[in-house]
Amino acid sequence: MILVTGASGSVGAEVARLLAPRCAVRLMARRPERIGVRGPRTETVAADYGDPVALERALAGIRTAFLVTGHPTHRHDEPFLEAAVAARVGHVVKLSAAVVEDDTDDFLTRRQRETEEALRDSPLAWTLLRPRAFMSNTLAWAPGVRAEDTVAALHGDALNAPVDPRDVAAVAVRLLLEPARHAGTAYTLVGPEALTAVQQTRILSELIGRPLRFRPLTRREAAQDYARTYPPHVVEALLRRADLQAAGKKKRAGTVPAELTGGPLRTYRTWASDHLHHFRPRQRAVAPTL
Numbered sequence: 001m002i003l004v005t006g007a008s009g010s011v012g013a014e015v016a017r018l019l020a021p022r023c024a025v026r027l028m029a030r031r032p033e034r035i036g037v038r039g040p041r042t043e044t045v046a047a048d049y050g051d052p053v054a055l056e057r058a059l060a061g062i063r064t065a066f067l068v069t070g071h072p073t074h075r076h077d078e079p080f081l082e083a084a085v086a087a088r089v090g091h092v093v094k095l096s097a098a099v100v101e102d103d104t105d106d107f108l109t110r111r112q113r114e115t116e117e118a119l120r121d122s123p124l125a126w127t128l129l130r131p132r133a134f135m136s137n138t139l140a141w142a143p144g145v146r147a148e149d150t151v152a153a154l155h156g157d158a159l160n161a162p163v164d165p166r167d168v169a170a171v172a173v174r175l176l177l178e179p180a181r182h183a184g185t186a187y188t189l190v191g192p193e194a195l196t197a198v199q200q201t202r203i204l205s206e207l208i209g210r211p212l213r214f215r216p217l218t219r220r221e222a223a224q225d226y227a228r229t230y231p232p233h234v235v236e237a238l239l240r241r242a243d244l245q246a247a248g249k250k251k252r253a254g255t256v257p258a259e260l261t262g263g264p265l266r267t268y269r270t271w272a273s274d275h276l277h278h279f280r281p282r283q284r285a286v287a288p289t290l
Helices: 010-019 052-059 077-086 107-120 135-148 165-177 197-208 219-227 232-246 268-274
Strands: 002-004 025-029 042-046 064-068 091-095 125-131 150-154 185-189 213-217
Touching: 002 010, 010 025, 010 064, 010 165, 042 052, 052 077, 064 077, 064 165, 077 091, 077 107, 091 107, 091 165, 107 125, 107 232, 125 165, 135 150, 135 197, 135 268, 150 197, 150 219, 165 185, 197 213, 197 268, 213 219, 219 232
Parallel strands: 002 025, 002 064, 025 042, 064 091, 091 125, 125 185, 150 213
Antiparallel strands: none
16 A cells, blocks of 8 residues: 555645556545545545554555655654654655755755655665646736736746646656665656746736736745734744746756656646646636526
């Protein structure tokens, strides 16, 4: 049986969907009622990384696990790995991030490197999957697009090569189904094209069929936006990552072989076409005339 953590998230849910028809799979989330995947050999389990008893229950009888963490301040990997060792799990495929290969030492990147090291230093067999930024990150623009036909972002001319979470999931599934073949390997997955936020805005505008305006955020405005969600040291880390991208220092070379991607990776235009409903104005329900 394979365990999929983060099974209600963008990557975990797609991994679960792809695995469900093919093998026995246990889907873990803090709120399993949000998991939309069901199947004859699929079971769900409620578990939190901070709950050792719940982790023991989630990992019982598991051969291979897909580990999705990433909370900016909580230590999730270490307790999961400890529980996985105790449960005699054979292999862990960890969703990491391509930023660990970049020339930066911000708080978030240091923490990501620490979690990778914790897995490599454990007795578990391991594989690391390091995607570049998700295309779905641009869903954060949707409220501004719907309300004001505006995309507001920092460093609008900075290039990045984002990847569709569905492609990340497809690679993860192949790693999970053939763990021995990929043991001890780190794969970097980047999107098929380098784009700026201005170019992504143009693509969205063409697909929606109305003009969209790009408004560059100042560093102060971006910091204020981040501060609504994150503590100061995380805000600083996010700003440093954005500066790295603006300086053209984010690596855009992938190491995932074509046999793992299963074909061409999806473009941003394809992703946006499939998620266009998020960017269109929401229709208000009209009461029927009696």
